[in-house]
Amino acid sequence: MKTYCRSRRTKNTRHLPQELIIQILLRLPVKSLVRFKCVCKSWLSLISDSHFSLSHFEQTATRTERLVFFEPSAMEVRSIDFNAPLYDDSASAVLNLNFLPPKPYDVRIRGSCRGFVLLECCQSLWMWNPSTGVHKQLSSSPIMPKDPMLLTFLFGFGYDPSTDDYLVVKVLRMAFSCVSANRVEIFSVRANAWKEIEGINFSYLNCFNDIKVGLLFNGALHWLVDRYDLGKNAIVVFDLRKRSFSEISLPRDFEWDYNTFDLVVLGKIPSICVVGCCSPAELWVMEEYKDHSSWTKSIVVSVDDIPTKYFSPICSTKCNDIVGIDGSTGLAKCSDKGKVQEHRYWSSSYTSEVAVYKENLVTLLSQRRSCFSPYRLQVDVYIESLLSLPCAW
Structure with a gap:
């Protein structure tokens, strides 16, 4: 009997080319790949490889987006497939933030970029990958503690492809003052260091001393601000590669209170939009980036x-x-016509933190792309049949 089993196993063993194995795995969702690390040591090595993670992220078909949703004081976090009905409980999964300090604490989302969510807790910053649970605490700024009167009023998190680096941007101003921002700090994850940009002095404020989180689009961070010297609102833009600021004017006919409108990126062909959030909600789309004349009222939501x-x-x-x-x-x-289709409460609290993230396997910073190490894998009939099964969240 033992001899028969060995003979059958040898007969059904398949030798698949390394390139074919990679191409199959690159097309699978993140959750399946995390499970498949347990198949064999070769797959564990391949799927854990930073070059494989980067290649997988760049495969548009596998780049699934989800929502991370939680109360600021809750330990439990919910990951939601927003393409499914809101009342479909199978489309959500419970995550946790057990790497953060124990209660009581207050967690805030300060940005989302390439699958990582930037969290602030107890005056510390954390990069967190909700797909894999990978996390890292970032170094504290040595600049801000020197002047306790400085307040952060603009916060941003983005990626500079020219240096393959994640960046945290903070714009600060003096507390209890209407003077313009006088400090800009940037944290480089690759260098693990903060740096101050000198000579920044612009006329932007944020109402109610709250912190605005920047919208990442087209390689730049965008914030809605108050241009106090001209008595109007505007969009201030920080180019992550050039390390420079610019400004975009709001639609001429857009008349909303500063505290009831926001920025968002929407559409199959992503476009930056400004939305008035109250009765009725108006959505204006900038059809040509940085072209003020291209603002168009797109949707009115009752x-x-x-x-x-x-x-x-x-x-x-x-x-x-x-x-x-x-x-x-x-x-x-x-709907895209402005008709409300669903509404669902997720908790009894009065506040929530929400961000969109893209599922990925990336740990923190991948090295520059290079070829995978040449080796071959032996895959038997069981594994081959496993790959043919559909993989759903």
């Missing part, structure tokens, strides 16, 4: 079917529906 009478878009689905927050702890989904 918020009568949302209990809070508030709708701030976060993302658009594959079917071009729009998902947004209700200003409390709920999510709403409307």
